[in-house]
Amino acid sequence: MKTNTNNIVISHLCKRHGDKEILKDVSFEAKQGRITAFLGPNGAGKSSTLRILLGLDRSAGTATFGGRRYVTFDNPLKVVGAAFDGVGGNISRKVKTHLKIIAQSNGIPFRRVTEVLKIVGLSEKGNAKLGTLSLGEGQRLGLAAALLGDPQYIVLDEPTNGLDPTGIRWFREFIRQQRDLGKTVLLSSHILSEVEAVADDVVIINHGKVIAQGELHYVMKNLESLEDVFFSLTEEGGQ
Numbered sequence: 001m002k003t004n005t006n007n008i009v010i011s012h013l014c015k016r017h018g019d020k021e022i023l024k025d026v027s028f029e030a031k032q033g034r035i036t037a038f039l040g041p042n043g044a045g046k047s048s049t050l051r052i053l054l055g056l057d058r059s060a061g062t063a064t065f066g067g068r069r070y071v072t073f074d075n076p077l078k079v080v081g082a083a084f085d086g087v088g089g090n091i092s093r094k095v096k097t098h099l100k101i102i103a104q105s106n107g108i109p110f111r112r113v114t115e116v117l118k119i120v121g122l123s124e125k126g127n128a129k130l131g132t133l134s135l136g137e138g139q140r141l142g143l144a145a146a147l148l149g150d151p152q153y154i155v156l157d158e159p160t161n162g163l164d165p166t167g168i169r170w171f172r173e174f175i176r177q178q179r180d181l182g183k184t185v186l187l188s189s190h191i192l193s194e195v196e197a198v199a200d201d202v203v204i205i206n207h208g209k210v211i212a213q214g215e216l217h218y219v220m221k222n223l224e225s226l227e228d229v230f231f232s233l234t235e236e237g238g239q
């Protein structure tokens with residue numbers, strides 16, 4: 001049987017900040033063609049894990065894309081698309097220019113800028129200045145930047161933060177399309193109900209420790225919602 005290698009594999013991450021152990025042997029996989037939601041309350045360790053995955057921080061253990069660490073890719077944007085909070089960039093710069101600068105520094109043709117603006121529904125905003133974008137438009141621009149290199153892996157930290165109901169609906173449709181294209185999607189959230197509708201698999205982290213993982217319907221068992229799952233697990237000693 002052919003094994004699928006386009007998975008994100010997080011393996012035995014351990015991390016301390018001073019006396020505080022913030023990641024305690026964190027291990028899980030995000031599989032190709034599936035949406036994996038990485039869930040947990042504020043301060044649980046989600047961003048710390050994603051930062052290590054994206055080579056922005058170090059720790060014991062390994063975090064790889066298809067068996068390779070992020071820092072080993074020559075043109076990472078062509079392999080991994082990531083969006084963390086905020087767009088960054090000069091607020092007086094045009095949306096198109098912002099994306100062109102990212103494209104240029106990653107060997108991506110400019111025509112891709114028009115394509116990604118269309119994918120995220122921002123075609124009309126190409127000449128708008130970054131500083132004039134709404135929160136939701138900024139989120140879409142972050143996604144556009146992540147998609148520039150048509151990456152296999154999509155890693156999004158709190159992608160629905162600040163989106164209104166229309167934006168959340170749009171995002172769900174968008175991320176399902178990416179999954180159906182065969183991408184490996186990992187997204188973090190502390191708002192369980194916002195990812196419940198799209199997640200195939202879930203990983204729940206609390207106090208730096210993975211307390212549950214598996215297919216959404218398996219983890220939810222007979223409970224009504226992920227909120228119920230989360231509270232039942234943490235009340236039973238998820239510390």
Ligand SMILES: Nc1ncnc2c1ncn2[C@@H]1O[C@H](COP(=O)(O)OP(=O)(O)OP(=O)(O)O)[C@@H](O)[C@H]1O
Pocket residue numbers: 017022040041042043044045046047048049190
């Ligand atoms: N540089 C640092 N120095 C000290 N403590 C840190 C540092 N970075 C993170 N932490 C701590 O590590 C823990 C995990 O933080 P992290 O940002 O990974 O959580 P999170 O699950 O992403 O939370 P949120 O949903 O609020 O973004 C927190 O207790 C945080 O205070």
